[in-house]
Amino acid sequence: MSAVPKPAPSPAMLSLQGVNTFYAETQALFNVSLEVGAGEVVALLGPNGAGKTTTLRTILGLTPARSGSVAFDGRDVTRAATHEIAQSGIGWVPDDRRIFPTLTVARNLAIARKKTRFRAWSEKECFEIFSAMEYLMHRECENLSGGEMQMVAISRALLGSPGLVLFDEPSQGLAPKVVQDVMKTIARLKREGIAVLVVEQNVQSALQVADRAYVMNAGTIVHEGPASELLDNTTLRMQLLGV
Numbered sequence: 001m002s003a004v005p006k007p008a009p010s011p012a013m014l015s016l017q018g019v020n021t022f023y024a025e026t027q028a029l030f031n032v033s034l035e036v037g038a039g040e041v042v043a044l045l046g047p048n049g050a051g052k053t054t055t056l057r058t059i060l061g062l063t064p065a066r067s068g069s070v071a072f073d074g075r076d077v078t079r080a081a082t083h084e085i086a087q088s089g090i091g092w093v094p095d096d097r098r099i100f101p102t103l104t105v106a107r108n109l110a111i112a113r114k115k116t117r118f119r120a121w122s123e124k125e126c127f128e129i130f131s132a133m134e135y136l137m138h139r140e141c142e143n144l145s146g147g148e149m150q151m152v153a154i155s156r157a158l159l160g161s162p163g164l165v166l167f168d169e170p171s172q173g174l175a176p177k178v179v180q181d182v183m184k185t186i187a188r189l190k191r192e193g194i195a196v197l198v199v200e201q202n203v204q205s206a207l208q209v210a211d212r213a214y215v216m217n218a219g220t221i222v223h224e225g226p227a228s229e230l231l232d233n234t235t236l237r238m239q240l241l242g243v
């Protein structure tokens, strides 16, 4: 009897395999492997200094892997330049929001626009998500509140037509209402089919929006599983994350 062939698993949007990353001679990532599927939200959790930001920097080619591989959208980008990686459809919302402080919101948005193979977002759609932003267009970014800057940073990532958005501690320093808005935006991106990898200290918020979670410690992945498992299993969550 011939076996029914299983459908091939759909390739991950992002795949890290056995990544080792160094700052000069100091190793920060040890054999890190992780995947984010198309349209999947994945949380990357762990204590300070665990290697979460370094993982994002490795994906973006800012601190490239010394060994192992990073593939995005079926292409090896391990040694690609950061601008090529962005051009291929990885958006980034950095923890310092990295918008140009002396430029207006409008200018910050205009220079973020990119064409990729993924869906293009318009400014109008960004205003639908962040209604306040339309009225801030002519303000210089240095005069914005933390929450307003975060809206601009997320809109910049969307205008770059991403297939994957990397968020580095998006709720840091924001009021609870704004944190909720950011998490709602992540859920909206998922509904739009955009993959998300989110680094967060705010474990509860991240787990509520994520499909799966990885926990890092001392540069290694120490746990991988459904987000619901960490939400529901207090003992496991305390043991891995102390919260």
Ligand SMILES: Nc1ncnc2c1ncn2[C@@H]1O[C@H](COP(=O)(O)OP(=O)(O)OP(=O)(O)O)[C@@H](O)[C@H]1O
Binding pocket: 023, 026, 028, 046, 047, 048, 049, 050, 051, 052, 053, 054, 055
């Ligand atoms: N520019 C750098 N030069 C040298 N070592 C660094 C640099 N950036 C980070 N490290 C080290 O790499 C390790 C991982 O740091 P990383 O910032 O990736 O952790 P993290 O999990 O993002 O923590 P945090 O939540 O504090 O940002 C730490 O030991 C840190 O001291």
